[in-house]
Amino acid sequence: MPQMRLDKLLTHLNCGSRKEVQALIRAGRVLVDGAALRDPAAKVDPDAAQVALDGQVQHYRAQRYYMLNKPAGVITASRDLRHDTVLDLFPEGERRGLFAVGRLDKDTEGLLLVTDDGALSHALMSPTRHVSKVYEATVEGTLAADAAARFAAGLTLRDGTVCRPATLAVMQTAPALRVRVTLQEGKYHQVKRMVAAVGGTVVALRRIALGGLTLDPALAPGAFRELTAAELVLLREGQADVR
Numbered sequence: 217m218p219q220m221r222l223d224k225l226l227t228h229l230n231c232g233s234r235k236e237v238q239a240l241i242r243a244g245r246v247l248v249d250g251a252a253l254r255d256p257a258a259k260v261d262p263d264a265a266q267v268a269l270d271g272q273v274q275h276y277r278a279q280r281y282y283m284l285n286k287p288a289g290v291i292t293a294s295r296d297l298r299h300d301t302v303l304d305l306f307p308e309g310e311r312r313g314l315f316a317v318g319r320l321d322k323d324t325e326g327l328l329l330v331t332d333d334g335a336l337s338h339a340l341m342s343p344t345r346h347v348s349k350v351y352e353a354t355v356e357g358t359l360a361a362d363a364a365a366r367f368a369a370g371l372t373l374r375d376g377t378v379c380r381p382a383t384l385a386v387m388q389t390a391p392a393l394r395v396r397v398t399l400q401e402g403k404y405h406q407v408k409r410m411v412a413a414v415g416g417t418v419v420a421l422r423r424i425a426l427g428g429l430t431l432d433p434a435l436a437p438g439a440f441r442e443l444t445a446a447e448l449v450l451l452r453e454g455q456a457d458v459r
Contacts, residue, residue: 222246223256225267229274230312245270280314281448282306282330283429287437292319292328302328305438317341317426318402326351326423327431329451330440336452340427346380346400350425351407355393355416359386363414367397373409382410427451 220228226237226246238256240246246253247268248260260267262276286292290300294315299322303311313332318341320328331337340347360366367384383398393416397407408418424431428450435441443451 219259219261221256222248222253222258222260222267225260225262225276226269226274229276230309231269231274240269247271279333280310280331281333281336281443281451282314282440283432283435283443283447284316284328284330284440285431285435285437286320286325286328288323288325291322292316302330305440306330320423321405321421324421324423325437326421327426327429328423329426329429340451341402343401347427348425349399349402349423351397351399352387352422352424353395353397353407353411353418354420355395355411356419357393357416359393359395359411359416360414363416366414367410371410371413373413377403377409379403379406379410384410384414 222241223234223238226232226240227234231237232240237246241256242254244252244254248258248265250266253260267274267276284302284305286302290302290305293299293301294303295301302316303314306314314330315332315337317329317331317337320326329337329340339345364384364386367382370381371379373379380399380401382400383396385396387394387396395411395416397410399406403409407421411418429443429447432441
């Protein structure tokens, strides 16, 4: 890891604005390897140096990656004056620089990646990459007998929108019809519109996978955790999964 200015490092660690952390450094409140370092421009190795603010060691992460089990009722946005957002589920001190990768509708639950890695976000969401997204849906109504074949061939929606080939699998028929849909694109309300095109109405929707990343079944709605190193590898491999 290249060396980094001390004030830039502390800003990255959400210890304050650049101006605020410079004042903290000059006041002697920042220790580097046990010694006060009062020069904001001093270079430190984020991986090797122990940096403490007011006695609390600050742990450097080049970038952050969180798996969130999005609950229904919150919107996928960084901020909103009228509605709770997915970032409101994170402690205030953790939110700086974070954003959701892609979006889930307000009433859709499940896997949402939250990060500060813009390059990975672009790779996952680029329409040219065709990254797989897997959803489970509860459906009312009766699906057409050839619904799965029509999904596989590439549906044309009622408004003329053409969808790439997708997979539709029936998971159960009673007490409610539940299906699994795998897409390689992310058009507006796509799962709901595709199911409607073959005769059903989606009444509940949950995303369970994105690329190589699968929702942790132990993660309660509204809860989040950092990705493991192995999950991050799977995610990076999944984003290159071009069909």
